[in-house]
Amino acid sequence: MMINIECYLVVSTIMMFAGIYGFFTRHNMLAMLISVELMLNATDINFAVFNRFLFPAMKEGYFFSLFSIAISAAETAIAIAIMINIYRNVRSIQTKDIEDMKW
Amino acid sequence: MGATFETIVFGVLAMFIIVMSVLTVTTGRIVRSATYLLFVLLGTAGLYFLLGYTFLGSVQIMVYAGGVVVLYVFSILLTSGAGDKAQKARRSRLFAGLVTSVAGAALVLFITMTHHFVPATGNEIPVETGINNIGRMMIGSGKYEYILPFEAVSIFLLACIVGALLIARKR
Amino acid sequence: MNFLSLYIFIPLLMLVGLWLAKGLKTVRGVMVVGSSALLMLSIGLVIAYLSARHAGAAAEMLFRAEMMWYPSLHIAYSVGVDGISVAMLLLSSIIVFTGTFVSWRLKPLTKEYFLWFTLLAMGVFGFFISIDLFTMFMFYEVALIPMYLLIGVWGSGPKEYAAMKLTLMLMGGSALLLIGILGIFYGSGGTTMNILEIAKLHNIPLAQQCIWFPITFLGFGVLGALFPFHTWSPDGHASAPTAVSMLHAGVLMKLGGYGCFRVAMYLMPEAANQMGWIFLILTGISVVYGAFSACVQTDLKYINAYSSVSHCGLVLFALLMMNRAAATGAVLQMLSHGLTTALFFALIGMIYGRTHTRNINEMRGLMRIMPFLSVGFVLAGLANLGLPGFSGFVAEMTIFVGSFQHFDAFHRVLTIIACSSIVITAVYILRLIGKILYGTCTNKAHLKLSDATWEERLAVITLICCMAGLGLAPSWISHMISNSVGPIVSQLIP
């Protein structure tokens, strides 16, 4: 039996919604960031899969995934830098403790 | 035979990824969460290998699994104190999140399943693109070549490095 | 550019001068020179206007000038004056002049205070000289905004609340006004913003008039303390610093009446005829209601504020009678009430500045302690209750006689009801005078208080002279106003 495109999509969808669920429910900012990584990863998979199955002759999805990985790495770096900074100031990275910024 | 092997590998990888990603968001400890994430990322790299995108897979392992997760672990170590154990979320909130996610997943899966994809005909066997080829495409300026995004990302990464340093440095 | 634009330029120069000024002396100097120049300008304008009329100038507005500044909407800076605006300009410059002296010793931030004060004055002058709907509206806004800061920063009591309330209500009014103005503009074909031209076109369909008239009238009516939108007045006046109360009650509230007449009624006469009775009843209520309310107040400024509600109600009341004599009376009443109430607020401010209380139960026998202020107060009171020889009598009688000449019995009955306010006015004025001025002072702290300083005397005397002058020789100004009211009223009479 062939592994068709839907199988990959099922995996990425579940990963995506697991990320979403995590993003909604976690209170720790790092955990939220991890959930974001999950979501990003799921989209990366989708790009690669679509490219591979639907347009195998081209490389758009491939490169998109590549750049996306680079950018998510950068994003992680910045986010973590911010979090460390916050942690230094308020000794916590729980979302409920850092509501002051919104006022 | 090859197809069957692939199917088995895919099945194992898919189960592994699904379980790990669910564990990532459900586990109470943040370190474990990061570890499960690492497994998810590795599994994803496996999927890329399976698709025949070996370069992408290796990038995934090197950058994600190697770089990002390490960053996570370090930052967890730096920021976790007494409250490293994730706060128990409110039940209603958990429930709302769960319902929404499940509903969303169901909806998306339903669409995915009902949508009729038209796979490209032709060679089913993945053709590995050579690294030198990828390198050319990366710095070429013709059609389907990506010098502009490449440079943008480079500057972006530089900016991120500087920014991360600036933000995280001690005052 | 004709000399009416000086009404904008002098305040502008004053603003620059104040901005550059260093030290209290310079600030005062700039204010005195500027406000005197404005007063001179107004007197000159009256003379020029009267002599031009005497020489046979028959146009509705004199000294016209026009400069388009936003052609796509036909918005022009067009100025011109008729008898009504001349009278109002004279009133405004008198109040600005006396207000300067009343705020002579105001602290802190004297310079900033005078900056806003001058800006307010500029708005007022600009409003009265404009004959372009939009420009008029713009100056109206210029006059409103500084009020917020003047009350909020330099006020007393619950000043933030009062400033907010006043500004919000008046802004609400001006929002209605903007709608009304746009309605008028497009209703008349969207070709001009000039009031005179719109009046000449006289082409707003009745159905549209019936929408825009109440909106515009209400918009201006809020500023004219129309019942039930008058409640900003007691709070606002009570909290405002003295000169601001003077300028506000004396001039700014007149913007309402002036606008109702010049914009709402002049441009939409049919609707005014058709719907006037609703507002007539409201203003009738204002007149009596304000007077009754004033009877039981214990705060000096509240008494005067309610009295202003009553008297300004009389202005709108008379305008809605839509005949020449009543409308003349209305303008006279604006003039007279402006002077009287300004004097009243000035004196209240001066007394408050000394006794630090405005509660009439805490003051007694001030006549012996500060005779000058007390005599001024008695005169202001008598003028307020319409003593012959002061302007109030002239205005009220013109209104009553004019209104009673209305052919409709309903209007005449309302006039009789409005007449009864003169008795109630007497009640609260005499109660006030009897309570705070007469008797023997029992408060030891009050015994040491001083009488008016020279600049306060100057302000009080100026206002009293103006009131008495208007009250003793009213016919010239009555003629001047009556002749200018004529064209507007003839538009109104079907």
Place this chain on the structure above:
Amino acid sequence: MEYTIFILILPFLSFLFLGLAGKWMSHRAAGLVGTLTLGAVAAMSYLTAFLYFTAPRLADGTFATLIPVNFEWLPFTSTLSIDMGVLLDPISVMMLIVISTVSLMVHIYSFGYMKGERGFQRYYSFLSLFSMSMLGLVLATNIFQMYVYWELVGVSSYLLIGFFYTRPAAIAASKKAFIVTRFADLGFLIGILVYSYYGGTFSFHPDSSMLMAGGAAMMPLALGLMFIGGAGKSAMFPLHIWLPDAMEGPTPVSALIHAATMVVAGVYLVARMFPLFIVYAPGVLHIVAYVGAFTAFFAASIACVQSDIKRVLAFSTISQIGFMMVALGVCTSLDPNLGGLGYMASMFHLFTHAMFKSLLFLCAGCIIEQVHSNEMSAMGGLRKYMPVTHIAFLIACLAISGIPPFSGFFSKDEILTASFNFSPIMGWVMAIIAGMTAFYMFRIYFGIFWGTENKELHEKLHPHENPLTMTIPLVILAGITCVAGFIPFGQFISSNGQAYHIDIELSTALTSIIIGVVSIALAIFMYMRPTQPVADSLARKFKELYTAAYHRFYVDEVYQFITHRIIFGCISTPIAWIDRHIIDGLLNFSAWSAYATSDSIRSLQSGRVQQYAFVFLLGALALILLLIL
């Protein structure tokens, strides 16, 4: 006669001068300025009267009505305007004499009476203001000018009653006087408005074409309303309550304003409008008569029991004005021979009353100056200390009681004759009131000059005759009172303007003399001796009546109730409350509801990224659902 305008201008200038510069003047200088001005005014008035009444009569036997000065003061419409001017006709000239004479006397008298008082200059400036306003009132060429001065008179009365502004009683009295008369003036004003609407003019002669067109039907209303104004100023029941309290003012002021001049303004107003009353509103005229008669009786009965001599005089004034009103009200025709006699009688009585009543007040002032009290208990037996005052007071009492040959007899006799002509009942009622007048006047006369002497007080104060500045006016006024009755008044003033020869009707005259004498005898019997057993026993017997009368039949309490409970309690306070809580409350509520709405919406904008994402996802899912369905 253009100079007559100076009769108004001079006192006005004096008022301004004294009011502005008085502060820096000595008492004597201020008094001199005021008095000399008034002297000049009086001289001009006498000259005017002389010139006017010696001028030849017109063909129909009347004196010409002259308007030497008239200019438009305030235009209203093309036909209506307030004109200021001077109107000379018999009654205005007569009033001119009355006012300037009494005012001059009071000016002189005040030199002594107000000596050393604080605010002496102010006092004289107010007197000048009053004189100007009162003269302006009588010289008015039209009803609105009259109203203008009417108001000014009210204000000067207010200022003078409240002259001693540190006394609570004076403050209350001045306020009351002003507000009550102001209330009545509202009637006057509305009357003027109605008159101008239906008569088309403010002048005393309405446009006949307007009257033809239905205006005549409204004339009774207009005139009735005007009478309300007159009733307020002239203290007719029930608007009389301010006058007794007005006695808080300095006594010369009471003499001038509240006895001789201002309070008769109402009578003058009715007399001025008399031609209209008689033609268009005879019914209203009769109401005037009934109101006058009731007031006269009412006030006389109160006067019988008051112990404050100024109060007695005040009620006596009210009563006498009632007489004047009755006299006007009983007229049924313009012809003095056919029922128009009352007009002349009223004016005659106004004239004589002004003289003897101001004399009474000035005497009272002399007495009060010496004993420092208004109460009769502080007096008694004063005849030996103050002979001049005593004689002057006696003359005035005889005059007011209607004893010949004093002036009051003649005028009162004419009033009684007119009343008897109208109806015998009215005649007898008025005769009885005349008797009451004699009784209460002699009651206080004996109470002051005879009766029990308050020895203790008198030994402390040593009452003696006042200085010449105070006694000379008494002598002059007493002299006028003695001879004024012999003036052939009907020659000058009558209802149709033609000369009317007064002949004393013997029966009426005898009746009134007999009633007067009997009343005086009764008063002698009751009050002349040191002890007063009869009076006391009567007072005990009719205790309730006595108390009620002593408290002026509680009319003041009724007013107090109306003003405090009804006006303040039931109207003003609720209105003020409604304003603060309901109307302002509505506004505050709208502000609050805007605030509450934004506050509740604000939680959407919580700043929690998770919540945003949640909502975002829900929205996205909803959109997807929408698209696939």
